[in-house]
Amino acid sequence: MMKKKTFTLFLMMIFLISSLAFAAERKFANQFTKEEMWIYKNLSSYSEAPELRELVEQGKLPPLTERLPDIPRVIKSNIMVDGIGEYGGVWRDTFATPVQSWNWGAQKTQGWFGICQVLHEPLVISGPMWMLEKPDPLPNLVTDWEWSEDGKTLTMNLVEGVKWSDGELFTADDVLFTYNDLILNDKITTFGSKGAWVYGGKQTELEKVDDYTIKWHFGEAFPVAVFYNMDYLDFSVSPKHVYKNFHPDYNSDVTYDVFANATPPNDLPAVTLGPWVPVEYKPGEQLVMVRNPYFWQVDEEGKQLPYIGEVRFNEVESGDIRTMNLISGVADRTNLENPQTFGLVKQATMKENSPAKIAFGPFGIGYQIEFNLSRYLGVKNDRDAELRELFRNKMFRQAVSSLIDRDAVANIAFPGPLTQAWYGGYPSGSAYYDENFVKKYEFSPTAAKTLLSELGFKDTDNDGILNWPASSRIADDELVIELLLRQDQSAVLDAVQAMEPMFREVGIDLRIKPATASTVDTRIPAGDFEAYMVRLDSAVPFVQMQLFGPIRESSPDWHRSASGGKRDLMDFEVKIQDLMKEATYEPSIDRRNEIFKEILKLSTENVYTIGVYEVRRGTGLHKRICNFQPDIPPYMYNWTMESIPAQILYVEKEDQFSPGFLNLIPTKEDYTNKSWQ
Known part of the structure; x- marks a missing residue:
């Protein structure tokens, strides 16, 4: 026992020393204006x-001048740690979610783990906001915008002359297609939300002024939160010239199923506006991307980006393997999110010849249980209906909060300064977090048993599991709850396995149901789950309100609306919704901070979710990679690959690995006879 305590203390000291060394490096956070970035x-x-x-x-x-826009985006060397980069080399990465298709407009993933960030291009971008003095969305495919005097019209100018990777022009038609034909189409499932575009009770309208000018028309003045609807995923622009031929509104010979299954993983090269183009995919093995000849960004010397010519993502079964690949020197990056790997990673990077370096930030990850609160979505039988009513009862949620020994779960994950008990709401590293607004229902199995008894549950057959009351439609059935989780998030599985006996101690039979990411992504929107244990990655509720409350019909995940918007919000949820709507139009940062503290109080008082423990998130990087900002948050407004942004990374010539797929750089010929033509 003494040896274990000594080792833990040793690691704590090492982490502290690492943090101090990290703090001494050049800072990029909150340093620049937009114009100083690009x-x-x-x-x-x-x-x-x-x-x-x-x-x-x-x-x-x-020629290059015909491939670039007349006025390209110029990324300033201010945000480059090591300055203007060198061409060449290979970026080596890892992913654990198979490619579904290249049709992100139909809510299909290209593999997550940073892949989507480098393929999708939205109108504005939030990832690099962490470097701004005053964080605010940055222009991306738009150069600038202007509000009308009454605040109900927003005019945006697009970058003229940007081309897709197949050489076709990007225009306002792509933007209108993404909004009108995808996001607003009830027959197509998209990452963007139709409901998020309703202001003042009116659906936002999008007008094309000309090929490079658009106007948004809103139902209420100055909806300042709208820019976050125009960001990655919510408004990843789809190429109209590719997908209109699969869309029933443009082709009467196809169905919406055809659209949903368009451009499968083997339909390569894909069409993108991003810095790299997918050109080869072997399921279960590797995804290869090469530089996009038509990428529309340059550095201050006029060098077309990206610097790195080739990206290889090795496909594995678990995200933890990405971390193992980094410390063994066969990968270039990882997010340190699984506490079980922290000690191993730190010991490995302390070695003199270690290829990797790591750094940890504030508490930014929360692990929580989400009970399905919908009375309508996914309810198939009496059991579903009774469980939903139980979950909606605050006494039950309070009982669950009380039965969990959070300190024990956090210590099982990793003892020390990188984990701690958490009671829901926002991770404590959030600028919107205030301990004074957090209600904690602390560990007390006795209190949990009392609450469950007051709800009418008794162990009538003396097998240790409570039975439903006689007044319920499933009287005498045992209190069994199925807990869904993503099988690629091992920290979630470890936490659930630690909690299962805690549930059983008070008479609840918790059934653990791991599933693939694609299965979870299908079941959650359909309401096909009882409870869901998930990793909350966001600490910025103003940017992603849908993760914290009912700002949309499709949010939060644990209380989505059924068909026709049918949903019975509880009183406290209505208050949260009203506060979120107020924040949507609130220009004052100070007032927004007050609003989200009120939401934090409502959320934790009512045990909206069951927070379990939180973790400091870290970043691991191969030492050969240049231009990676030392104080970059692994996740704040978006993930690392967008927050850098990745196209400015480079490797010195002597440290470069030889590319093996440059012969697959796509030209016009490679895009002939494609499925969409």
């Missing part, structure tokens, strides 16, 4: 990677 400007000259120049000389690609 601008849209025509430069006197441009240059490109040698492999692209060779394709131009062979007549397989147009």
Whole structure:
């Protein structure tokens, strides 16, 4: 026991020393204005990677000036730790979610783990906001915008001359297609939410002024939160020229099932506006991407980005393998999210010849249980109906909160300064978190048993499991709850296994139901679950209100509306909804902070979710990678790959690995005879 305590103390000291060393490095957080990060400007000259120049000389690609917009985005060296980069090399990464298709407009994933971030391009971008003095969405596919005097119209100017990776122009038609034909279409499931675009009771309308100018028309003045509807996933622009032929509104010979299954994983090369293009995918093995010849961003010297020519994502069964790959030197990046790996990672990176370095930030991950509160969505039988009513009873949620020994679960995950008990709401590293607004229903199995007894549950057959009251439609059935979780999140599984005997001690039979990410992504929107143990990654509720309350019909995940918007919000949920609506239009940062503290109080008082424990998130990086900001949060407004942004990363010539797939850089010929043509 003494040895274990000594080792734990040793690790705590090491983490503290690492944090101090980390703090001494150059800071990028909250340092810049938007213009100091990037601008849209025509430069006197441009240059490109040698492999692209060779394709131009062979007549397989147009000259660079014909591939770039007239006024490209110019990324400033201010945000580059090591300055202007060198071309070449390979970025090596890992993912654990199979590619579903390239049709992100139909809510299909391309593998997560940073892949989607480098493929999708939205109108505005929030990931790099952490570097702004005054965090606010940054322009991406739009250069600028302007509100009308009455605040009900927002005019946006698009970057002119941007081209998709197949050489087709990006225009306002792609934006209108994404909004009108995908997001607003009730027959298509999208990452974006139709309900999120309702202001003042009116559905927002999108007008095309010309090919590079659009106007948004709102039902209420100055909905300042709307910019976060235009970000990654919520408004990842889809190429109309690709997907209109699969869309029933444009092609009467197809169905919506055809659209949902368009461009499967083997339909390569994919069409993207991102810095790299997927060109080869072997399921269960590897996804390969190469530089996009038409990428529309450059550095201050006019060098077309990205610097790195090739990206390889090895497909594995668990995200933890990504971390093991980094410390063994065969991968370049990982997010440190699973507490069980922290000690191993730190010991490995302390070695003199370690290829990796790590850093930890504030508490930014929360592990919580979400009970399905919907009376309508996914209710198939009496058992479902009775469980939903039970979950809606605050006494039951309070009982569950009381039966969990949070300190024990946190210590099982990792003893020390990187984990701690958490009672829900927002992770304590959030700028919106205030301990004074948090109600804690602390560990007390006795209190839990009393509450369950008051709800009418008794162990009538003396087998240790409570039975439903005689007044219920499933009288005498045992109190069994199925807990859904993603099987690729091992920290969630470990926490649930630690809690299962705690539930059983008070008479609840908790059945653990691991499932693949794609299965979970299907079941949650359909309401096909009883309870869900999940990792909450966001600590910024203003940016992602849908993760914390009923701001949309499709949110939160644990209380979605059924068909026709049918949903019975509880009184405290109505208050949360009203506060979120107020925040949507509130320009004052101070007042928004007050609003979200009120929401924090309502959420924890009413045990909206069952917070279990929280974790400091870390980043691991191979030492050969340049331009990676030392104080970058693994996740704040978005994930690391967008927050850098990834196209500015590079590797010095002597540290580069030889690319193996540059012969697959797509040209016009590679995009002929495709499924959409």
